[in-house]
Amino acid sequence: MGNIQKVRGFQDIYGENARRYRLVVDTAREIFKLYNFKEIILPYLEDISLFKRSVGEETDIVQKEMYTFTDRGGRQIALRPEGTASCVRAYIEEKLYGEGGYHKLFYEGAMFRYERPQAGRYRQFHQVGAEVFGVSSVYADAEMILMINNLLKSLNIQTRLEINTLGTFESRRNYSEALKVYFSQFRDSLCETCRGRLERNPLRIIDCKVESCREIAKGSPVITDYISEESKERFEKLLNLLDRFGINYRVNPGLVRGLDYYTDTVFEFITDRIGAQGTVAAGGRYDRLVQQLGGPPTPALGFAAGVERLMLLLDSVQEKEKLFSVISLTEDQFPKALEFIETLRKNGIKGELVLRSGSLKSMMKVADKFKADFVIFVSDRCELKDMKSGEQITFLSDGDLIDYIIRELKTV
């Protein structure tokens, strides 16, 4: 037998990737907080029926992508495949609606879907997401898109925004029903995947790339005929708002989203730089979901962004703090060197005590490997070496050197 490997589709995130991960998540948190979203830390396991009732019994996610098991108490459990359902469950279960006003929550963490791994698609992946409960105003939709736009801008990531409206829950259902009826006439001419979609998600057939399906789709019912004037006006208003803030978008009537709970606004931020899995952030409104899961009628909207996909789009991420490496020139100066470096750390300066003794050359190499910006040699006196310029200054007392570092170099 070979060595134990990580589970398929799972990954260790370390080194530069860990920095990328941290940058994405930390930036998202900062932005969320600017918009006054409050963090909610959600469980990774939920009752299976939560996802059946929210994401949708017929969706791929529920049908074939969930990690599920029966626990020792006989409960049917799933590792969460997405965050919105848990967030809604918590909103209802913790009776947040009882506090009055409205609620803005954000979350961050791992999601699990049993899919075929691919670039930008993993079985354990991470999302940052935000949800607004109790607001139907179109300004909430606009604000959320602005927020995501700002997040992407902060990360220096270019995407295009595609947006669509699905209308109300009723109109969406009616449209879906009409499509089902229409496409059923051509059942035998549809491709195999579309025959499956007929039951599961007829809206998707419109977007099929197979030539024969596209021909059939040309005569299919149009979504605009099923959308109420109110929804249309709402959508227009949203687009105007986006125009006003200089946000480019493309209205894509084929944009459907694979989750059942969306109503009215749906949107995706897409890139074509990372292969087939180009959706980097996506979301929309789900005005019926809270009620559907047993809560009071509550309009809501939300989005989620894929951390790994954002990571792929990031420029290289370097550590920014200066590193001071301390080398003890003799074995018996180590206590003094340790004391010295602890003082640096107390002052908020990042320090690495070179812990391998050997030739000075080998210790210097260690400092170099750590990419030290400065090296401090500790003996009966102290010397500070600038690794970039090679310049070296001698100090008779450590106090003087520490003062010098804090004064001159901490901010460099």
Next chain:
RNA sequence: GAGGAUGUAGCUCAGCAGGCAGAGCACAAGGUUGUGGCCCUUGGGGUCGCGGGUUCAAGUCCCGUCAUCCUCCCCA
């Protein structure tokens, strides 16, 4: 779930008419007896993804399996 490509040293890869496992980079020691990066010398490293088969002989051929990547699908 379907199709395709790949898997040899820490990394990038060569080796395939089956015949002792290689290069570059990286790593370690030294050249420079208290100073890294460049250069030179020397050195340590591989059950050739894993398991089976064919063969006198398999990294090389065959079968299986695992993993990665790409497309479909799906989605963040």
